Amino acid sequence: MNSIIAASTTAGVVLSLLAYWIGTLLRKKTGWSFMNPLLISILLVIVFLLVFRVSYADYQASARYLSWFLTPATVSLAIPLYLQLERLKKNIKAILLSIFAGSLASMVSVLALSVLFGFTHSQYVTFLPKSITTAIGMGVSEELGGFPAITAVVIVVTGIFGNIIGETVCKALNVTDPVAVGLAFGTSAHAIGTAKAMELGETEGAMSSLAIVTAGIITVLLVNVFAMLY
Amino acid sequence: MKYLKQFGIILLVTCIGEIIRYFVPLPIPGSIYGLTLMFGLLCAHVIRVEDVKEAAVFLIEIMPVMFIPAAVGLIESWGELQPILIQTVIILVLTTVIVMAVTGKTAMIMIEKEKKNHE
Incomplete structure (x- = not known):
């Protein structure tokens, strides 16, 4: 799994977005405010990386393109x-x-x-x-x-x-x-x-x-x- | 083209902010210089709101997902967090309530004072 993620230039981004989507679904279904999509997605990605033994560096290799948008978004x-x-x-x-x-x-x-x-x-x-x-x-x-x-x-x-x-x-x-x-x-x-x-x-x-x-x-x-x- | 132009303007201002960060020896992120510069350019009507609005609204809307990669970095820094987990929870709960109370109360006092002055 690690090598698949490492070989892809989008896997980290897709994983993050998918986790966030699941988070918004859970929020909608339950309506509880602690079902925060961001918190859920962070936990989901962490669990995924641990279960499939993917290193943070390999996830980050593509996921960092998401973080890249943070500076222009702040501006x-x-x-x-x-x-x-x-x-x-x-x-x-x-x-x-x-x-x-x-x-x-x-x-x-x-x-x-x-x-x-x-x-x-x-x-x-x-x-x-x-x-x-x-x-x-x-x-x-x-x-x-x-x-x-x-x-x-x-x-x-x-x-x-x-x-x-x-x-x-x-x-x-x-x-x-x-x-x-x-x-x-x-x-x-x-x-x-x-x-x-x-x-x-x-x-x-x-x-x-x-x-x-x-x-x-x-x-x-x-x-x-x-x-x-x- | 419209979105490309809008995004281009935002990136240009961002880039100038990062260049300022390079020359100013303060621990202030480049994004803050960019934000201040963008606000100034809007107030001075150098940049019109229509020239950046849609792209900006889109970027702000998708902002939460941009935090995921950094927060997942918790895997790497868990070693640092684990020994201070209880302290972290205490800081988190106490300061959030304190900040909320101080801000809300100060604003209430100020607003009521101004209302009285008007009467």
């Missing part, structure tokens, strides 16, 4: 941001301050817990970008000398967790304004949280996608300072 996030320009201008103070506070809270809590757990520097910087979108977070982790693969999984699971508990947390804290709800989802749970915010309403969704980009940029700017602290 594309500028487009929805631009389309929200009017809304952005109107609520600029509340938006920037709350996303800044949220991003700061994320890194402060990761720092505090890393000190508490006695993490190494590499482990600490692996978790630092956990709340932001994978595309930016993995880049940050790599640049700072963390483990990008762990960062990727932590980010994805953070998104799914935020997606599931978001409504409960907002209700419990009396966060009711659609703008505030959207910002809370996007800052804490990036794109996967945004999917939930979109279900709640148009404003929630727009604010959440705005928060993905803004939190990403704020985190990139602050993360270098935090990396030096521990």
Whole structure:
């Protein structure tokens, strides 16, 4: 099996897409929010590689073409941001301050817990970008000398967790304004949280996608300072 | 041709972002420079939204599958994750709730304050 996968220039991509498709089917059939297509597809591919004894390198040889799209896709996030320009201008103070506070809270809590757990520097910087979108977070982790693969999984699971508990947390804290709800989802749970915010309403969704980009940029700017602290 | 042109523009801006990354000695991924540049060019009307929209929307829509290969890399880094699995779960749960609470509460206070100012 390993040599078949290794000989193909598309097998890794096909395997990934197939696994994702199964994930979306499971999600539709069950309707459970923890049946996240991305999480399911990651698990399926891992199981496939282990069962058929395919090495990660052979899978990655073709699957890396999927990752290749990540950089232009991240650049594309500028487009929805631009389309929200009017809304952005109107609520600029509340938006920037709350996303800044949220991003700061994320890194402060990761720092505090890393000190508490006695993490190494590499482990600490692996978790630092956990709340932001994978595309930016993995880049940050790599640049700072963390483990990008762990960062990727932590980010994805953070998104799914935020997606599931978001409504409960907002209700419990009396966060009711659609703008505030959207910002809370996007800052804490990036794109996967945004999917939930979109279900709640148009404003929630727009604010959440705005928060993905803004939190990403704020985190990139602050993360270098935090990396030096521990 | 339309999609090729749109994708071409996005790639061009991406490429410039990566070149900037090459010259600036900061641990900031090239994609962030590209994103900022694209936003600036749109605001300055150098690039029209119609020139990039469909390709951009498509790329954003299929973004989740792009994360699969990297996350599957967990197979390779499992050795690093396994000893800190419990700590990882604690960090994950705590920080997500904290960030959500801080962001949501700050936004609520700001919005209500502005509403009062208007009245």
